[in-house]
Amino acid sequence: MKFISQAFSCLSILVLVGCGGGGSNKQPNPNAVFSIDRNSLEFSAVIGSSDVPQQEYIIGSVEGADSNIFAFVELSGNGVLDTTRTTVSGSQLIVYPAAPHLLTPGLNTDQIVIKICNDPGCQSQVQGSPKTVQIRYQVELPSLYVSTETIDLDAAFSLNDATNTFRVGLNTGNNRYPISVSVNESLESAININAPDDVGQYTSDVELALNSTDDLTPGISTGQVTISSTVYGNTIEQTVDVNIISPKHFLVVPDSGVGLVSIPSASRLTHDIEIRESTGSLTTTWNAVSSANWLSVDNSGVVGNSLSIVANPNGLAANRVHMAQVTITSDDPNIENEQVVNVGLWVGENDPQVTSEIYNEYPYLVTDTVRPYVYMHDGSSDQISVYHVYTRNLVATIENLETNLGDMQISPDGEFLYVLSNTSDEILVVDLASYLVSARWSTEGTINDTGFEVYRPHDKDVLVAGSGAIFYAQTGDAITINGDYAYYYSGSFLDISQNGKRLCAIARGVSPYTLSCFDLAFSSVKGEQKFTSLGSVPHGTGSNGKDVALNSDGSIVYAAAGAPYSFTKVDVTTMSVMNDLSGTSYPNGIEIGVDDRIHATSSSWYGPQDLFIYSNQDLSLRTEYVSGYAENIIDRALAVSADGLVTIVATSDPKVSFFATY
Numbered sequence: 001m002k003f004i005s006q007a008f009s010c011l012s013i014l015v016l017v018g019c020g021g022g023g024s025n026k027q028p029n030p031n032a033v034f035s036i037d038r039n040s041l042e043f044s045a046v047i048g049s050s051d052v053p054q055q056e057y058i059i060g061s062v063e064g065a066d067s068n069i070f071a072f073v074e075l076s077g078n079g080v081l082d083t084t085r086t087t088v089s090g091s092q093l094i095v096y097p098a099a100p101h102l103l104t105p106g107l108n109t110d111q112i113v114i115k116i117c118n119d120p121g122c123q124s125q126v127q128g129s130p131k132t133v134q135i136r137y138q139v140e141l142p143s144l145y146v147s148t149e150t151i152d153l154d155a156a157f158s159l160n161d162a163t164n165t166f167r168v169g170l171n172t173g174n175n176r177y178p179i180s181v182s183v184n185e186s187l188e189s190a191i192n193i194n195a196p197d198d199v200g201q202y203t204s205d206v207e208l209a210l211n212s213t214d215d216l217t218p219g220i221s222t223g224q225v226t227i228s229s230t231v232y233g234n235t236i237e238q239t240v241d242v243n244i245i246s247p248k249h250f251l252v253v254p255d256s257g258v259g260l261v262s263i264p265s266a267s268r269l270t271h272d273i274e275i276r277e278s279t280g281s282l283t284t285t286w287n288a289v290s291s292a293n294w295l296s297v298d299n300s301g302v303v304g305n306s307l308s309i310v311a312n313p314n315g316l317a318a319n320r321v322h323m324a325q326v327t328i329t330s331d332d333p334n335i336e337n338e339q340v341v342n343v344g345l346w347v348g349e350n351d352p353q354v355t356s357e358i359y360n361e362y363p364y365l366v367t368d369t370v371r372p373y374v375y376m377h378d379g380s381s382d383q384i385s386v387y388h389v390y391t392r393n394l395v396a397t398i399e400n401l402e403t404n405l406g407d408m409q410i411s412p413d414g415e416f417l418y419v420l421s422n423t424s425d426e427i428l429v430v431d432l433a434s435y436l437v438s439a440r441w442s443t444e445g446t447i448n449d450t451g452f453e454v455y456r457p458h459d460k461d462v463l464v465a466g467s468g469a470i471f472y473a474q475t476g477d478a479i480t481i482n483g484d485y486a487y488y489y490s491g492s493f494l495d496i497s498q499n500g501k502r503l504c505a506i507a508r509g510v511s512p513y514t515l516s517c518f519d520l521a522f523s524s525v526k527g528e529q530k531f532t533s534l535g536s537v538p539h540g541t542g543s544n545g546k547d548v549a550l551n552s553d554g555s556i557v558y559a560a561a562g563a564p565y566s567f568t569k570v571d572v573t574t575m576s577v578m579n580d581l582s583g584t585s586y587p588n589g590i591e592i593g594v595d596d597r598i599h600a601t602s603s604s605w606y607g608p609q610d611l612f613i614y615s616n617q618d619l620s621l622r623t624e625y626v627s628g629y630a631e632n633i634i635d636r637a638l639a640v641s642a643d644g645l646v647t648i649v650a651t652s653d654p655k656v657s658f659f660a661t662y
Contacts, residue, residue, distance in 0.1 A: 034116040034128035036060035044138040045100035048231035050173035058093040072115040080110035080137050101232035103139045110135035142231050144238040145169040153210045154245045156523035157530050159280050162210035169203035176200035180228045187223040213246040220245055248524045249334040250278040250458040254500040256341050257369030257414035259642025262313040263348035266662035268643045272306040278458050284332050292324035311345050318349040321371050337459050342413050344370040352390045354660045361654035367639040370414030374648050377405050389646040398435045407451035411461050418473055441476025450491035450508055455500045457522035466491040470529050485531030495548045502554030511543035515559055517572045535575040547636050549590040560587035567600050581614050588635045593644030603632040613661055627651040
């Protein structure tokens with residue numbers, strides 16, 4: 001118990017005193033009354049905060065006193081108040097609360113007793129004395145502010161995407177205290193944390209970055225981040241739930257079908273196969289084995305490096321397509337698949353005719369990715385004709401399909417032909433080993449005459465339609481679009497680079513056209529196709545878009561459009577026009593072969609040329625007038641053989657022309 005006492009004359013006491021006449025020998029006036037302006041004080045504070053409670057004042061008065069009086073203030077000394085600073089000043093008692101970190105969190109109570117006495121020993125008190133002032137002091141632990149309860153690290157498309165941030169702060173005003181951020185033990189090797197050293201009222205970023213998914217199960221893994229800070233011995237914690245979406249680990253081989261050739265005047269006997277890993281890893285090793293003695297391969301390597309295959313036709317039977325498979329595996333236990341590359345080698349005893357024609361109406365045509373074949377149909381009958389691009393002979397007829405067929409595409413490995421039936425609004429999946437329909441699925445009217453493209457991002461063929469729909473090509477299961485992919489008007493004509501990394505789309509029937517390109521990423525875990533926009537060509541670049549073609553690595557796209565009367569070359573990274581390859585009115589088709597040579601057509605009814613072939617350095621290699629007077633090459637009725645050495649076009653004559661362009 002601490003006492004603050006003072007003897008006062010009637011002119012100066014703890015409280016304002018009203019005095020009558022007389023001195024200290026007079027008897028106290030029994031009518032003197034003591035009062036104070038408040039009987040309770042409230043304080044509140046956060047431990048460690050720079051914002052601390054200020055002193056409070058109690059003012060009192062004594063009315064009717066006619067002799068000297070004496071004041072006594074009793075403080076408990078239990079720590080709620082700062083007794084070293086609480087004092088009397090004139091008519092005021094100045095009360096200082098203790099520093100909050102000295103008290104127990106929660107409600108702390110105390111009291112002050114004030115006595116006004118007639119004598120120094122306080123044997124007699126004036127009326128109204130004593131007065132008790134109740135003290136209530138609420139002390140709070142500091143609290144951590146965390147901007148979210150849950151954070152996602154999404155590596156479903158790429159490990160580089162798997163970063164996220166949240167903000168933290170501490171309600172201690174300008175005072176800052178050390179902070180610790182940690183993840184549970186099971187995630188320590190997977191997550192990097194970038195956090196501030198200390199925090200205060202101004203929030204700071206905490207960044208989480210996934211550095212590996214090797215030890216995580218594909219799919220969704222959960223964990224917790226713990227944020228803690230210690231203030232004057234008090235530890236405050238908050239947790240944030242972490243959801244990690246881990247990809248499946250696949251070997252990725254975009255060019256899983258390879259067509260090679262050996263004829264007297266030309267050959268293509270080597271091919272470099274790009275091998276990637278779906279998460280972007282550059283450390284995964286692979287092993288390769290060839291099924292045929294005539295096809296040699298690199299036995300092993302690391303993803304990011306190409307696998308070289310070399311065919312040796314010596315001793316092989318002539319005038320045959322020789323087939324082989326290269327099986328690519330990995331010793332990495334995280335890899336879920338093996339890849340098989342189908343390789344076809346045509347060994348021809350004779351050179352083909354430089355130019356030859358088949359007189360039939362085949363506005364739809366697509367070449368095999370492995371065999372030296374072209375698949376063609378007239379759009380009305382129920383069959384597809386299969387022709388050899390070197391012998392120009394009919395190899396087979398795929399029959400009993402449906403009338404009113406539309407666009408066709410080959411699977412990258414050459415095993416399936418996907419055909420649109422406009423009659424039933426279905427995709428017919430034709431097994432090219434048997435020429436039978438192995439599956440069919442409804443498009444629900446989502447695929448129109450802008451057609452579709454097929455590519456293999458991981459382990460399944462994905463069908464991307466010019467109308468905006470995306471499906472698993474084998475089953476027709478819909479795939480969710482992730483990102484900013486946009487189709488214009490009633491659809492776009494598409495192309496996907498051979499490496500499967502980029503897509504470009506040119507709007508149909510728009511003047512001026514919109515030509516846009518996107519980076520591609522696919523998540524087998526989420527079943528989503530992600531598009532990241534690279535932009536569009538400048539407005540007014542061309543009009544009435546007819547076709548687009550990407551080179552093998554997706555760095556350059558070429559446009560065939562009604563205007564200008566040339567083939568526009570665009571840098572995909574910047575979406576800026578590089579130059580134009582000369583043509584005639586009106587450009588209507590463009591394809592790029594495996595050797596990156598450009599094959600292009602125009603709908604030129606009266607010449608002088610309508611077929612153009614350029615080197616990958618934009619040098620003109622060949623021009624032809626294919627269609628003849630008052631005829632034209634049909635829009636996009638253009639294909640290039642798997643080995644890149646034969647060009648096929650269909651005209652309104654009707655006829656299909658084959659050109660040996662090696």
